[in-house]
Amino acid sequence: MTGNTQIIAIVGATGTGKTELSLDVAQALAEQGVTAEIVNADAMQLYVGMNIGTAKLPATQRRGIPHHMFDVLDVTTEAAVADYQLHARHIIEEIHSRGNIAILVGGSGLYVSSVLFDFEFPGHDDQVREDLESEYEREGIKPLFARLKELAPEAAERIDPQNSRRVIRALEVLEVTGSTASLGTLPEETRYWKPTVILGLAEDREVLVKRLDVRVERMWEEGLLDEVESLIPLGIEQGITARRAIGYAQALAQLAGEMTQEEAIAVTQSITRRYARRQVSWFKRYADIVWLPAGDPQNVREVLHRIHT
Secondary structure (H helix, E strand, O other): OOHHHOEEEEEEOOOOOHHHHHHHHHHHHHHOOOOEEEEEOOHHHHEOOOOOOOOOOOHHHOOOOOEEOOOOEOOOOOOOHHHHHHHHHHHHHHHHHOOOEEEEEOOOHHHHHHHHEOOOOOOOOHHHHHHHHHHHHHHOOHHHHHHHHHHOHHHHHOOOOOOHHHHHHHHHHHHHHOOOOOOOOOOOOOOEOOOEEEEEEEOOHHHHHHHHHHHHHHHHHOOHHHHHHHHOOOOHHHOOOHHHOOOHHHHHHHHOOOOOHHHHHHHHHHHHHHHHHHHHHHHOOOOOOEEEEOOOOOHHHHHHHHHOO
């Protein structure tokens, strides 16, 4: 496998050290005379100004390594994985044209899959989407999820009942195409878009839960509430995706007097734990993934070994 045509994907649950490993790998490659560039595959790190709650690495801490697909969306823009796929692949093509390696880093499973695999997205219809969103605003998510469960139980099994964006998207696809078979799933025979090495970071569940709970508390200590307050004039309350992000939705509720800080932190911790479980389940479906123990100092050597085999 030639170095300058491949993708290194570093994936796993939130809080497992993906960012740090990507930097260490890029730095180790640089010492061998190979340039690597990092491409973000975390849906919420696409947003300008959403830093603390997404654990976005500040530009000053990126060790001079080129980073892409960070801070590319305003908080009022709805994130769309099909758009992300288009832009991320274009950037990777440019990285390869410079003779460099692309390191794709993130825990948003569908975003990662959209880049790595032959992955086509089912139909879209603006009017159908608008009608479903209006229904959601009137009646809430429960009747919409009940309809999805009745019409497409297998698709419903894969979707969090509280994730209104995913539920609405599934119903839209169902109405437009008559099937949800390709929604949020990998192709039966996974074909890579480009030569790819996938490394997953694994952590003991109990250790990870404690780490994530502390991380959420630290988000508030580091000023998440102030960050969210500063995003209100920029339209985060109108942003379909941004306002529902983990931590941001709860901070908005606290600012609105709908939750105490204690409640906001507790809810965010609970949702974060559930999200981490779903991330692990998603990446376990990757047939060729190589799992590495989170935080192991030998991980960089193992990644370099995999690249050059």
